[in-house]
Amino acid sequence: MSLQDQLMKAGLVSKHDAKKANKAKHRALKSGKKVVNEAKELAAKKKLEQAEKDRLLNAERKAEADKKALQAQIRQLITSNAQPRDRGEIPYNFSDQGTITKVFVTEALQRGLVNGQLAIAKLEQSYYLIPTGVADKVAQRDDSFIVLRNDRNTQAELDEDDPYADYQIPDDLMW
Incomplete structure (x- = not known):
């Protein structure tokens, strides 16, 4: 039973209107015009919109x-x-x-920190002493976890006019 028959049975469409619609559809097909089915187009459009929405949601979930x-x-x-x-006693x-x-x-840990062999990382309000190589791996992922990393290879350039240039501050100075 077609939709047209159901509409006629329900009394929403008369037999005359149904024949008129069929004739118009037949003429359109015969003349080469494409019959536009608005319901199909609307469904296809909604399906595309939903697919795009799902794709964005999945991308968000994957990023999280x-x-x-x-x-x-x-x-x-x-x-x-x-x-x-x-057992550390040295601040x-x-x-x-x-x-x-x-x-x-x-x-020994103090020497490691001063010499650049150890770094300090912060994780949930706690501080951890980790080897510099591990600190580099952590920094590649997210450098906000690394609090302190002394690098012995990079010496601070000294200013020529610095009156205290002859008095270097030791790295292990307790302050």
């Missing part, structure tokens, strides 16, 4: 999942390579976003 995976990688790198500093001061912060380290 990638971000979480990256955070998990960073967390694993820091926690698995952290140096134990539980080591450093700057974290403009705030002077202190961690207690052993003498």
Whole structure:
């Protein structure tokens, strides 16, 4: 049973209107004109819009999942390579976003920090001492986790007119 028959049965369309519509459709097909089915076009348009919406939503979800995976990688790198500093008695001061912060380290860890062999990473309000190589890997993913990394290869250029040029400040100065 076609839609036209159903409409006639329901009393929404008369037999005369149905014949008239069929004649118009037949003439259009015979003359080569394309019969436009607005319902099909509207459905196709909505389907395309929904597909685009789904694609954008999936891209958003994938980006969020990638971000979480990256955070998990960073967390694993820091926690698995952290140096134990539980018996440290020497305070080591450093700057974290403009705030002077202190961690207690052993003498060997202090030398490692001063010599650039160790770096300090921050993860959820806790500080971890990690090897510089690991700090480089973390910085490649997100450098906001690395708080301090001393690089012994880059010497600060000295100003020629500096009156204190002959008095170098030692790296292990306790302040």
